[in-house]
Amino acid sequence: MRFDATRDAARQQWAAFAPRAGADYAAQRNLDRGPNEPATVSRLSPYLRTRLLLESEVALATAQMHGDAAEKFVQEVCWRTYWKGWLERRPQVWHDYQTELLRCASQRRLPDYQRAISGETGIACFDAWATELRDTGYLHNHARMWAASIWIFTLRLPWVLGADWFLTHLLDGDAASNTLSWRWVGGLHTAGKHYLARADNIARFTQGRFDPRGQLVEDAAPLGQPQHPPAGPVPTSSVVDANARTGWLLHADDLDGDGQLHRQLRQRLARPLDATAVLRSGDEAMLSPPVQAFRSAAREDARQRLAAAPVVDVEAVLAWAKDAELQQLVMPYVPVGAAQDALAAPIRQWRASGLTVATQVREWDAAFWPHAAKGFFQLRRAIPDVLSDLRTTEAGSAWGR
Ligand SMILES: Cc1cc2nc3c(=O)[nH]c(=O)nc-3n(C[C@H](O)[C@H](O)[C@H](O)COP(=O)(O)OP(=O)(O)OC[C@H]3O[C@@H](n4cnc5c(N)ncnc54)[C@H](O)[C@@H]3O)c2cc1C
Incomplete structure (x- = not known):
């Protein structure tokens, strides 16, 4: 797995993946075959994170190429947009995370923490993901969910230290997607929902590469009740003085x-x-x-x-x-x-x-962020209209340049 940080490499990777962004992606995206096998997902996240490649480009092109079968891939791209919009409207959640990170700093010296980030916990799947993260800067979404869940509920380490470990090593490391996904896994984002990694699910979706039966805590309470600040305003573009140097x-x-x-x-x-x-x-x-x-x-x-x-x-x-x-x-x-x-x-x-x-502020963000006030469902409902509006703008006509 190799990520060259250029627009050309991003476009080549997209061009190679695009034919599979429809029904194939929807059917297979949860499979994590491992870093040395062909991916079921796009691995475009480092490019989208830096905007060497644009969400609007891949979403509009997928919709054009695959019609209704593009729905799943476009929705996943919009998860990134949702997390970003949600955090834009509640920056306090990012600042609280950082405060908590400082408070937990001394726990970085603990052997359990050191063993986890070095991939020496004795849980083979977790250790492999820790090594993959360090060596490649990338993990499949399912591996991120499993690793975060094991970190929180089996290893019982502070979630903020896990989020920081990811943010430091992911090529796509992003304040919104990362912090809020970790909060979601721990049960701090959606009331009544936390994500517990299960051995049979890991065995199934890694196609038997791992089978951590008996090693995971599969029944645990969420870390707490979600308590979100109210959604604030959506950022807007500033006025540009047309005559200024x-x-x-x-x-x-x-x-x-x-x-x-x-x-x-x-x-x-x-x-x-x-x-x-x-x-x-x-x-x-x-x-x-x-x-x-x-x-x-x-x-x-x-x-x-x-x-x-x-x-x-x-x-x-x-x-x-x-x-x-x-x-x-x-x-x-x-x-x-x-x-x-x-x-x-x-x-x-x-x-x-x-x-x-x-x-x-980009047209894409300006169009979607007003829909990121509550759950993802609200934003998801807006996708067809927003895409249809964007098709008529610059963002829509930019693909191919
Ligand atoms: C604990 C945890 C931490 C995460 N940290 C990050 C992070 O720091 N940066 C980041 O970009 N994503 C993060 N994600 C989301 C997701 O795992 C990655 O975006 C995705 O795995 C990137 O791989 P891909 O490009 O092959 O995805 P694909 O499945 O091919 O999806 C295409 C694009 O859609 C977006 N996307 C897909 N799934 C998600 C999702 N669940 N949430 C947000 N965006 C998504 C990404 O931009 C991705 O590149 C995290 C998820 C979890 C569970």
């Missing part, structure tokens, strides 16, 4: 793989763009070396697409903006997560020095 700044939460945001910005401006750059946002020090390498290569790919624009560290943005005599910085919206946290103080500083900072 403007710099375009990409970052690893949205590397604008299809160039849609870049095109839209140029259309909105009454003058040519004055500078472009790719931002190193300063939140990656804790990530595993393979994840750092993936993000760095993804930035390099974006840099080349932007005619060799520089990669600038967050501390160097003001100097770069000053050199280009910028009055305005425009960026893709930075979602709730580590990059948003890392950029909060610098953005205040940029503004204090006289720069306007405008962020742009």
Whole structure:
């Protein structure tokens, strides 16, 4: 399993998977055949995470190619959108997770924790997933569910430490999908629902590669009652001053793989763009070396697409903006997560020095996030209408570029 962090590699992987994104995916996606066998799923998540590839691209193309049989794959893509929208509207859940993570820090020294992250628990399936995660930066969705459940209910380790372990090592590590999936497994997201990994289910969906009979706690209470803050407002795009000297700044939460945001910005401006750059946002020090390498290569790919624009560290943005005599910085919206946290103080500083900072929310997010106030069902119901609307916009016509 290999992930090259380029738009070309993302498109090749998508092109190879697309014919199977319909009925085959719906029938087989729960099978985890292991890292060395052909996947039943797309393995596109590292690309969607960095937006080297866009949700709109794969969803619209799947719907076009497979008709009704595209439903399952499109829904799964929309789970990512749902988690992101849900967290955008309740950022406190991310901040509470981080507070809890700090509170549990001392438990990282415990032998049980060390054995779990090193793949030395003696539970063969869990140990194999721990090794696979470390070596490849990827796990099948079912393996993530089983591993998280075993972590919480069999190994009895704090869920936040497990979520952090995943977030550090997954190439697709994402504040929303990861934190909220761990909360869902533990029973903290949906009342009355927690996920208990069962040995017979693991044996069946790994096609007998593992059979942890007698090793798992298969009957346990959820970690607690879900207590969610009320849903807040949906983020919106800022106003762009069409006449200001403007710099375009990409970052690893949205590397604008299809160039849609870049095109839209140029259309909105009454003058040519004055500078472009790719931002190193300063939140990656804790990530595993393979994840750092993936993000760095993804930035390099974006840099080349932007005619060799520089990669600038967050501390160097003001100097770069000053050199280009910028009055305005425009960026893709930075979602709730580590990059948003890392950029909060610098953005205040940029503004204090006289720069306007405008962020742009994608059409896809703007259309779906209003439906992410409660459960996934509400968003799922909106999928046909949103896709139909998007087909008539830039996002819909971008596929193929
Ligand atoms: C405990 C746990 C932690 C997770 N952490 C992350 C994470 O940090 N980042 C992340 O992108 N996903 C996360 N997921 C969701 C899901 O496991 C991955 O998105 C999926 O396995 C990626 O593999 P794929 O691209 O082959 O998926 P496919 O099945 O081919 O699906 C296509 C795309 O749809 C989206 N998707 C599919 N299933 C889900 C799902 N259940 N939730 C959200 N999006 C989904 C992904 O963007 C994925 O690339 C987590 C799930 C669990 C149970």
